[in-house]
Amino acid sequence: MSTIVATALTHRFGSELALDAVDLVVDAGEHLAVLGENGAGKTTLLRILATAARPTSGRLEIFGLDAMAERRRLRARIGFVAHAPGLYPALSATENLEFFCTLQGINRTRVTDVLDLTGLAHVARRPAGKLSRGEQQRLSIGRAVLHDPKLLVLDEPDASLDSDGADLLARVMRGRTAIISTHDHALANRLCQRMLTLRRGRVVGVPTRLRVVH
């Protein structure tokens, strides 16, 4: 069964065309890498797939539901890592995650698991503002999987991660459908089964099947 079915997704910022009739099908459990130059439309596409933005036109179904009409229902099943970590600098790593547990309507016991998963247990009580950029990114990834989403959308999550970052990404993507945008072809090759390249908002060629190295 397909997790994502996008048909002619188009997005404009004023007169500028950011996405131009993108068609996309992602199967359940599949990992898809989205590549492309800066300004190719990767972030716009991922934000639409994460229900953070509405397309100007086109149709998007996620888990068989209309993503425009059922955004709140879908958000309980989608995890999104955006460009900016979006954390509360005055709150500790634990407090940041506990706060989002309340918003997700899940038990706070999950926080310990996520801190272990992301390797942040030793800085759990440190304010998020005093974490390194890489640790903040790990916390942001942890927040995205806090509610155990079935679909994970990651917008350049490797940007601030250290050499162990790829392992972390592999761990959080395991067992989930995942879409990751990156400039790193080696990382895409390691984590994903398929690759889609965007250029000026258009899909270039057909999504390529990658050599899986796991």
Added chain:
Amino acid sequence: MWCTDLRSIAVAIAVARKDLTAEWRTRELVPALAQFVVLALVIANFGFQFDSHNAPAIAPGVLWMALVFAGLVAFGRAFAAEREQASLEAMLLTPAAPAAIFAGKALAAGLLLVICEAVLLPALALFFSVPLSFDVVSAVLLATVGMAVLGCLFAAMVARVRARELLLPLLTLPLWIPFIVVGGQAVQAAMGAGGGTNQATGLLLDLDILFVVLTSLAARFVLDD
């Protein structure tokens, strides 16, 4: 239904608690606001020629002027900080109801203004030698509720535009006028300048109910779309 309501209350409390904890730890807003309201009173104290006869007529005007400007800063920061940290989107990408998130933000911003009022009201009584009664405090608190929900709604609306510092007063002040007029009458009456307190307080309560309902309905569209 009850379950959803309870969850929304839990979300609103969590959002308010998060904002108040962050303010307690950083102390960014309240000390500056408290300083601002005291300075406003000092300036008014020197700027107006008042005596024991006209102080009850002048003091309410000074009170509402200080409150309006402190409120604009407090409510403006409520959403500007979220936008700067890119954390508002993270909140909105959860299944939590936008109206509950909005209620939490308004509750926290309102409570921060109440803390400023706790400095402002005794200072006003001291500088202008006016009585600080239960009626004065209740009128100010009732007006704070309506001002907080309206201020936060417009702060959320303008947070994503560049000229938000300019737009927020332009949008908010016209809708705050009823609170300033009625609240001013209530405080004047309570300070002994004539008029009935009960009628004005009742009207403030009506305005609160009206704007709390309207803003909670509008919050979804402002925050989520």
